[in-house]
Structures are given as C-alpha cells and as structure tokens.
Amino acid sequence: MTQDLFKEKWAIYEQHISQKGLKSTRQRDVIVEEFFGEHEHLTVEELWQRVRKIDSKIGYATVYRTLKLLSESGLAHKRQFGEAQARFEHATDHHHDHLICMSCHQIIEFENDEIETLQERVCKKHKFQLVHHKMELYGYCEKCSAKKGRGI
Amino acid sequence: MTQDLFKEKWAIYEQHISQKGLKSTRQRDVIVEEFFGEHEHLTVEELWQRVRKIDSKIGYATVYRTLKLLSESGLAHKRQFGEAQARFEHATDHHHDHLICMSCHQIIEFENDEIETLQERVCKKHKFQLVHHKMELYGYCEKCSAKKGRGI
DNA sequence: TCGATTTTGATAATCGTTTTCAATATTGAA
DNA sequence: TTCAATATTGAAAACGATTATCAAAATCGA
Structure with missing residues (x-):
C-alpha cells in the first residue's frame, strides 16, 4: 500500500x-x-x-x-x-470475488466482468432484482496443489 | 417428487x-x-x-x-x-447455484454452464485447482420487488 | 484540573450447534 | 419369545464465535 x-x-x-x-x-x-x-x-x-x-x-x-x-x-x-x-x-474500490485455498487458507481476489454480466442475465430471466452476490471458488492454490501432487 | x-x-x-x-x-x-x-x-x-x-x-x-x-x-x-x-x-443430480430473496427467504435454484466455464478459466489463469464453488445472488424475488415497489 | 462522556478489559450472556448421559428401544441369536 | 449387546433417545450441559454488561480507567473540551 x-x-x-x-x-x-x-x-x-x-x-x-x-x-x-x-x-x-x-x-x-x-x-x-x-x-x-x-x-x-x-x-x-x-x-x-x-x-x-x-x-x-x-x-x-x-x-x-x-x-x-x-x-x-x-x-x-x-x-x-x-x-x-x-x-x-x-475494502477495495472495485468489486471482486475469491479463490480460497482449502489447504493454506490463502485468498486470491479476482474480477471477471463476463461472469457479472451473465449473473445479471440470470436474474433478469427470473425477474429477480439483484442487490449483491457472493462467488467463492474453493480448491487448492498453485503451491498447495504442487505439494499434494508430491504426496506431501 | x-x-x-x-x-x-x-x-x-x-x-x-x-x-x-x-x-x-x-x-x-x-x-x-x-x-x-x-x-x-x-x-x-x-x-x-x-x-x-x-x-x-x-x-x-x-x-x-x-x-x-x-x-x-x-x-x-x-x-x-x-x-x-x-x-x-x-440433493439433486445436477450442480446448481442460488438466487436468495432477502425479503421472503425464498430460494431459487439455477444452472448456468457459461458461468461455470468462465469460472474454470479464471482458475486456470491462477493455476488454481478447483474443487467446488459457491455462487449466491442476493436480492428480491419477483413478488417481493413488486411489494417493495408499491411501498409495502 | 475538572467533569462529562467514552473506552477498556474481564467476564457473562447469546445463539446455533454438538456432546453427554442415563434411560429406553432395537436387533440378532438362542 | 427372551436375552444381552448395542444403538438411540430427549434433556440438559458444553461448545465456540461473537456480543453485551459493567465498573474502573482514559479522553478531552472548558
């Protein structure tokens, strides 16, 4: 910072x-x-x-x-x-979502406008008035999947 | 059922x-x-x-x-x-995500393959091994946004 | 410095969930 | 069917994260 x-x-x-x-x-x-x-x-x-x-x-x-x-x-x-x-x-000035490592609990932030657009389309189809959303992708970060691969 | x-x-x-x-x-x-x-x-x-x-x-x-x-x-x-x-x-046989009404707590399930594909692309870019995800869209369902519109 | 007001740390309370435990129910074998 | 071993129950206590309480201490404008 x-x-x-x-x-x-x-x-x-x-x-x-x-x-x-x-x-x-x-x-x-x-x-x-x-x-x-x-x-x-x-x-x-x-x-x-x-x-x-x-x-x-x-x-x-x-x-x-x-x-x-x-x-x-x-x-x-x-x-x-x-x-x-x-x-x-x-707090950041831009909206973002998260990748969450299930092993080391590292959290990676990312933005993806295409996904946001599709989310709005889904809401429109259901006549749903979107206020905010949460998208969390759980898995293993680069380091931890390497460790797992080596059986550590 | x-x-x-x-x-x-x-x-x-x-x-x-x-x-x-x-x-x-x-x-x-x-x-x-x-x-x-x-x-x-x-x-x-x-x-x-x-x-x-x-x-x-x-x-x-x-x-x-x-x-x-x-x-x-x-x-x-x-x-x-x-x-x-x-x-x-x-449990359902297909993966799905959720629209959640903040007013009546109704939960609408939806599927969107395009979003899933984009999620995978995000993970690949970060060399992240995806296991599962959670996507929740919060807002107001059709009924409740109508009520809100009428000031009820 | 004083005095009104906020803040603190310790501790108790809260709330959803899980565990404990003695009494009860289920089940397979005789 | 009866028995004994084992699982299950409901009630209540325990749990863990968070919030509220409260008396003592700190802040700050006059």
Missing part, C-alpha cells in the same frame, strides 16, 4: 470516529494500524495475536469493536469463507 | 444406515419422511416444528442427528445463506 493510500484510509477512519463523537485511543490506533499494514484476510484471533505483540494488554473485545468501526466506515469487509471464524478484508 | 424417486431415496438412506451398522427408529423415519416430502430449504427449527406435529416428543437433537445422516448419505446438503441458521436442501 502506498503512503498516500495509507494516509487516506487513516483520514477516513478518523472522520468516521469524530463524526460519531467518539474518542481516539491508543488501543484502537494500534489495531487500526496493524490492520492497514497487513494485507492478508485475517481472523479476529489472528489480528489479536499481532496487536498483542505491540500491547499485550489489548483485549479480544476491543479488536472486535475496532473491526466493527472499520467496517462501518467502509474500510473493512467481514467475510465468511466456510470457516467458523469470520475474516476481514481491506 | 415421483413415487419412484421417493422410494429410491429411501433405499439410499436405508443402505447408508445399515452400512454403518445403525438401527432404524420411529423418530428418524418421521424426520426423513418429512424432509423428503418437503421441497423448501428448511432450517432445523422449521423441520423440527413440522415433525413435532406428527410426534410431539421428538427432540431437537434428533433432528440435527438425522440431518447429519442424510447429509452423509448424500441426500441432503447443508447451506449457509447469510442467515445465522443453516438450511438443508435436497
């Missing part, structure tokens, strides 16, 4: 905070910074593990609360990828 | 039961029959409400346990459509 984008995201977050009349705190700053700096799709648990290394007293609930704030301000999206725990991804 | 298909499903269920060395019980028969006879995507709660009308003593846990058996034998599929509770659908 560029420095500019980083700053822009902070500005959006702070705008949201102040607009809601909330105060800024050390704990939240640590969590938000860690979230922004990390590009993987993290679970609450994983993010908590990371912020604990910076401030070991930060509680689990505060991570949940901060991720909620980030979601509200449009900077994070909660995703459920077939696991029990949700994962949080960075 | 035709009478033949109904019998065929029962045969598959009984085959699975006996293969696992399980016993057949009155409660399970009631639950399985009710599931086979009902074509909607039911939650455990909804199915339990129905079987209770036939045998009011049937417990919640037994419904869960029986749906697990049906899933194992390939006759039911557990689906999570953005609600807290899972829904169970009848």
